[in-house]
Amino acid sequence: MSTTPDRTDDSLIALRRILRATELYERKLARSAGLTPPKLRVLQILAARPDGSATPKALAVQMGVAQATVTALVDKLEADRLVSRLRSETDRRQTNVAITGAGRDALGQAPDALQQRFVRAFEGLADWEQAQLVSSLERVAAMLDAEEMDASPVLAVGDLKTGTPS
Amino acid sequence: MSTTPDRTDDSLIALRRILRATELYERKLARSAGLTPPKLRVLQILAARPDGSATPKALAVQMGVAQATVTALVDKLEADRLVSRLRSETDRRQTNVAITGAGRDALGQAPDALQQRFVRAFEGLADWEQAQLVSSLERVAAMLDAEEMDASPVLAVGDLKTGTPS
DNA sequence: TTTTTTGCTTTGGATGTCTAAGTAAAGGGG
DNA sequence: CCCCTTTACTTAGACATCCAAAGCAAAAAA
Structure with a gap:
């Protein structure tokens, strides 16, 4: 049986290289800006929003960490004047982190780490190559986060103690 | 306008989904096995070696952390009997972590998180689709970790397919 | 032999992360 | 209106990761 798991192995290796390279580079970049990766991610998420702000809850969900963790991060970012807290007018339980x-x-x-590393190379590719790459990446992404959606709509917070299957 | 299929944005978004899904799932998996992600990575690296062992130095390089960090991780893994330390005979400065x-x-x-999530879907693809995916992933990986090389002589799970072009 | 380099550990401290418990606001009955 | 639940956030306490710097021991070089 020529199982030839070659392709599977190859794709896994490539995926790992992608993950590893990005992770390491992210750490390096954050350090060089006097930030830590989690703090950097908070800022990135905020900057990506049209109004530059989000609730701690939204940050927690998007980052996949507990709300308490976000509180701690925001505390420090606020101390450094990189973000500011503002109570919501409409719902005074909510805080807007801007x-x-x-x-x-x-x-x-x-x-952004990916921007730095990836964009320049990507934009040098021929049109059809770009198209193929996007298609492939989206396919892989769908494979990877498909189960994420249904299995844990809000997987981050405190809920899923139930974790272990059987 | 409208269409302007900004391929760069699309590819970045897909890449981010890949990174995020993998990271979150990795955390969940590690927890369900009573391990933490870094400890899990140590075990994975060791298991991927033909002899199931590596020096702390090699672990540090491959994981992208300081040696002192590896020492701490190995201390705990050893306390749990998941790895064992053994002084090298040939060079008594070295320790083999097995x-x-x-x-x-x-x-x-x-x-493995990627295995779980990815392999099943991948192996269900048509042959030509697999080939295209591998090609695309390797291309992206090469884009991302090109500059990384100097800092990481031995980066992957075992082998490295075709080296990256200069 | 003496010095330097290399591999690993120890120390001390900063940070991230979680769970559990607390506070405050909003919403729903009764 | 009052009580109860839910929701959003914070606080408190406990670990775990991670690092730089210093220490130690073995190998290599001078």
């Missing part, structure tokens, strides 16, 4: 000008400046010092 | 039977058992409880 990126400040200084926060955006800091982001500029640590541009 | 995975134990219990360590392999633990690994079995937390099978």
Whole structure:
């Protein structure tokens, strides 16, 4: 039986290289901007929003960590004036965490890891190559996060103690 | 306008989904096996070696952390009998960290995140689709870790297919 | 032999992360 | 209106990761 799991192995190896390279580079970049990776991610998420703000809850879900963790991160970012807290008018339980000008400046010092590494090379590719790459990446992404959606709509927070199957 | 299929954005989004899904799932898996992600990675690296062992130095390089960090991780894994330390005969400065039977058992409880998520879907694809995916992933990986090379002589799970072009 | 380099550990401290418990606001009956 | 539940966030306490710097021991070089 020529099982030839070659392709599977090859794809896994490539995927691992992608993950590893990105992770290591992210750490390096964050350090060089005087930030840590989690803090950097908070700023990135905020900057990516149209209004530059989000609730701690939303941050927790998007980052996949507990709310308490976000609180701690925001505490420190706020102490450094990189974000600011503002109570919501409509629902006073909610807090809006907004990126400040200084926060955006800091982001500029640590541009997105993927951007840095990937974009330049990608944009040098021929049109059909770009199209194929996008198609492949989206396919892989769908494979990977498909089960994420249904299995744990809000997997981050405190709920899934139930974890272990059988 | 409208269409302007910004391929760069699309590819970045897909890449981010891949990274995020893998990271979150890895955390979940490690927890379900009573391990933490870094400890799990140590076991995975060891298990992927032909002899099931590596020096702390090699682990540090491959994981992208300081040696002191590896020492701490190995301390705990050793306390749990998941790995064992053994001084090298040929160079008594070196220590060999080897995975134990219990360590392999633990690994079995937390099978590789990518394996779990990805392999099944991948192997259901048509031959030409697999080929295209591999090609695309390898291309992306090469884009991402090209500059990484200097810092990581031995980066992958065993072998490295065709080296990256200069 | 003496010095330097190399591999690993120890120390001390910063950070991230979680769970559990607490506070405060909103919403729903009764 | 009051009580109860839910929701959003914070606080408190406990671990775990991670690092730089210093220490130690063995190998290599001078």
